[in-house]
Amino acid sequence: MKNLRTFLSPTLLAGWLILLGFLWAGYGHAQERPMTVVYDEKEQPSHIEREVIVRFDPKQLNIYAVDDTTFQSGFLKEVLRDNAIERLSQVLGYDASGIEVFKVFTRMTSADTLSITRLGDTIRVDDHWASFVLQLPKG
Numbered sequence: 001m002k003n004l005r006t007f008l009s010p011t012l013l014a015g016w017l018i019l020l021g022f023l024w025a026g027y028g029h030a031q032e033r034p035m036t037v038v039y040d041e042k043e044q045p046s047h048i049e050r051e052v053i054v055r056f057d058p059k060q061l062n063i064y065a066v067d068d069t070t071f072q073s074g075f076l077k078e079v080l081r082d083n084a085i086e087r088l089s090q091v092l093g094y095d096a097s098g099i100e101v102f103k104v105f106t107r108m109t110s111a112d113t114l115s116i117t118r119l120g121d122t123i124r125v126d127d128h129w130a131s132f133v134l135q136l137p138k139g
Helices: 083-093
Strands: 011-013 018-022 035-040 043-050 051-056 074-075 102-105 114-118 122-124 129-133
Touching: none
Parallel strands: none
Antiparallel strands: 011 018, 018 051, 035 043, 051 129, 074 102, 102 129, 114 122
16 A cells, blocks of 8 residues: 655644644554545545544643553543543534544653664654544544
């Protein structure tokens, strides 16, 4: 299968949620769930229907679930704090607690903060572990 990627510019929603873009259809865990590719007016793959990639503010996450490397997917209520779910539900207009979520970086944890470059420099790594794919309900 061809690797399809389409990303939007990062967009800040509700002051604490960053919409990073749409999921790509590629190899790995993402193919284990049903995916429908949506095409643009030029018949080019645009995005996966009903899926968005978000990076949450780390303070809004349940760190125990994020740091559990056996956790690959579940529901938003398992990874996000209650007050954040309430605010997201208000923005979306429906109860967001049952939205299915999938880890983007399945082996990363909140302890992954530094990396050593090829030149031996130590640099800070972005909080990629706070990124999840949300599979939105139909409608």
